Amino acid sequence: MFVSDCLSVNEKGHLAIGGVDTVDLAKEYGTPCYVMDEDRIRKNCRAYVKSIEDNYGGNGLAIYASKAFNCKYMCKLINEEGMGLDVVSGGELYTAIQAGFPTEKVYFHGNNKTLDELKFAVENGVGRIVVDNIYELENLSRIAGECGKTASVLLRIKPGIDAHTHSFIMTGQIDSKFGFALETGEAMDGIKRAIAAENIDFRGVHCHIGSQIFEVTPFEKAAEVMIGFMAQIKAETGVECAELDLGGGFGIKYSFEDNPLEYSAYMAKVATVIKAECEKQGIKLPFIVIEPGRSIAGSAGITLYTVGAVKTIPDIRTYVSIDGGMGDNPRYILYQSTYELVCANKADKPRDFTITLAGRCCESGDLIQEDAPVQRVEPGDIMAVLSTGAYNYSMSSNYNRIPKPPVVMVSGGETKVVVKRETYDDVIRNDM
Numbered sequence: 114m115f116v117s118d119c120l121s122v123n124e125k126g127h128l129a130i131g132g133v134d135t136v137d138l139a140k141e142y143g144t145p146c147y148v149m150d151e152d153r154i155r156k157n158c159r160a161y162v163k164s165i166e167d168n169y170g171g172n173g174l175a176i177y178a179s180k181a182f183n184c185k186y187m188c189k190l191i192n193e194e195g196m197g198l199d200v201v202s203g204g205e206l207y208t209a210i211q212a213g214f215p216t217e218k219v220y221f222h223g224n225n226k227t228l229d230e231l232k233f234a235v236e237n238g239v240g241r242i243v244v245d246n247i248y249e250l251e252n253l254s255r256i257a258g259e260c261g262k263t264a265s266v267l268l269r270i271k272p273g274i275d276a277h278t279h280s281f282i283m284t285g286q287i288d289s290k291f292g293f294a295l296e297t298g299e300a301m302d303g304i305k306r307a308i309a310a311e312n313i314d315f316r317g318v319h320c321h322i323g324s325q326i327f328e329v330t331p332f333e334k335a336a337e338v339m340i341g342f343m344a345q346i347k348a349e350t351g352v353e354c355a356e357l358d359l360g361g362g363f364g365i366k367y368s369f370e371d372n373p374l375e376y377s378a379y380m381a382k383v384a385t386v387i388k389a390e391c392e393k394q395g396i397k398l399p400f401i402v403i404e405p406g407r408s409i410a411g412s413a414g415i416t417l418y419t420v421g422a423v424k425t426i427p428d429i430r431t432y433v434s435i436d437g438g439m440g441d442n443p444r445y446i447l448y449q450s451t452y453e454l455v456c457a458n459k460a461d462k463p464r465d466f467t468i469t470l471a472g473r474c475c476e477s478g479d480l481i482q483e484d485a486p487v488q489r490v491e492p493g494d495i496m497a498v499l500s501t502g503a504y505n506y507s508m509s510s511n512y513n514r515i516p517k518p519p520v521v522m523v524s525g526g527e528t529k530v531v532v533k534r535e536t537y538d539d540v541i542r543n544d545m
C-alpha cells in the first residue's frame with residue numbers, strides 16, 4: 114500500500130508506523146518530527162550481517178555508512194547488531210566515541226580529512242583509515258609516527274565504473290573528486306607508496322561506485338575490476354591485499370517505480386564473482402567489507418508535519434504549506450528527489466488530489482514535492498512524507514533560524530525520543 118512495509122493504516126483510518134498511530138505521535142511530540150521504526154532498522158542490519166555469513170562464511174563486515182543518519186542512539190544500535198561504522202568527519206567519529214562504539218570497528222572516509230581529524234582518529238584507535246590521496250597518506254604517516262602508532266589503511270580506488278540508476282557504463286576516465294584513478298597508474302603508485310610508508314599498515318583497497326543503485330551488475334563489475342587490480346598489486350609488489358571494501362549504494366524505494374534488490378541477493382551474487390575471480394587470478398579470498406547507509410535507515414523513517422495554508426492558483430497548482438521544509442529535508446531542493454505523501458489522519462481515503470508541498474523557508478525552491486498525489490488536505494491535517502530516514506536529519510540545517518525537529522524511535526509499539534527537538538536557545542547557543 115505504501116513504499117515502506119513498516120507503514121499501515123489502522124482502524125481509525127490513520128497512518129501507523131511500526132503499529133503506532135502517527136496522528137498520536139504528532140500530538141505527543143509536536144511537528145515537524147522525524148519518526149523511525151527501530152525494528153525495521155534492525156531487520157535491515159541483520160539482513161546484511163546474515164548475507165555475509167550465508168554467502169561468504171562470515172569472512173567480512175557490514176559497516177553502516179553513518180552519514181545517512183547518525184546520532185548516539187543509532188551508533189549504539191549498530192554496535193548491538195554487530196556491524197562496523199563508516200564515519201566521514203570528526204563530528205561523526207566523536208558521536209561514535211561518545212556512544213561507546215568500539216573504534217577498532219570504525220572506518221574513516223573522506224576526500225579531505227583535516228590534519229586534526231587524522232590525529233583524532235589515530236589517537237582514538239580508529240580501525241581503518243580509507244586514504245583518498247597521496248597528500249593524506251603522507252600526513253597520516255607523519256601523524257601516526259608522532260603519536261607512536263601505526264595506522265591501518267585501505268586506499269580508495271576509482272574503478273572506472275559509473276553506476277547509474279538503471280544501467281552502468283565503463284568509462285575510460287572517471288571524473289570524481291574521490292580516490293585514486295586506476296587507469297592513469299595513480300592507484301598503483303599510491304599503493305606502492307602506502308606499502309613503503311612508515312607507520313602505515315597497508316590492508317587493502319576500497320571502492321564506492323555510487324548511491325541509490327538498483328542493479329547488481331555494476332557491483333559485480335566493480336568486484337571483478339578490484340580483484341583484477343589486487344592481482345596486479347600482488348604481481349608488482351608481492352603484497353596480497355587482505356581486505357576488499359566494496360562500498361555501499363544499495364537503492365531503496367522512494368516511489369512505486371523503484372525496485373530495490375533483496376539485500377541478501379546482492380551478497381549472494383557478488384560473493385560468487387569474488388570467489389571465481391580470486392580463483393582465476395590465483396589470489397586468496399579477501400576479507401570483504403560492505404557499507405550500506407541509505408538502505409539501513411531510509412525506508413525506516415518518515416517525517417510528520419502540520420498542514421498550514423492551502424493556496425490554490427486556478428489552472429496552475431495548489432500549494433500546501435507545512436511547518437517544515439528544506440531545513441529538515443533539503444533533498445528536493447538539492448536533487449528533486451521523489452517522495453510519497455500521505456495525509457496521516459486521512460490515510461484510508463483515496464489520494465485523488467494533486468498538490469505541491471511547500472516548505473516554510475524564504476526560498477521559492479523550498480518544496481518537498483511538486484504535482485504529487487495526496488488525499489484532500491486542509492489546514493490542521495498531519496502530512497507524512499515517507500522514506501525520509503536517510504539523508505534528512507543528517508543533512509538538516511537551521512536555515513531561517515528554525516530549530517531542528519526531534520527524532521523519535523518506535524519499537525514494539527513503544528516510542529522514545531533519541532534526538533531532542535532543538536529550542537530557540539539551542540539556535541543562539543554559539544552567538545556572542
Ligand SMILES: *Cc1c(COP(=O)(O)O)cnc(C)c1O
Nearest residue numbers: 178321324361362404405406407
Ligand atoms: C555515502 C557512502 C556510502 C553509503 O552510501 P548509501 O548510498 O547510503 O548506501 C558508503 N560508502 C561511502 C564511501 C560513501 O561515501
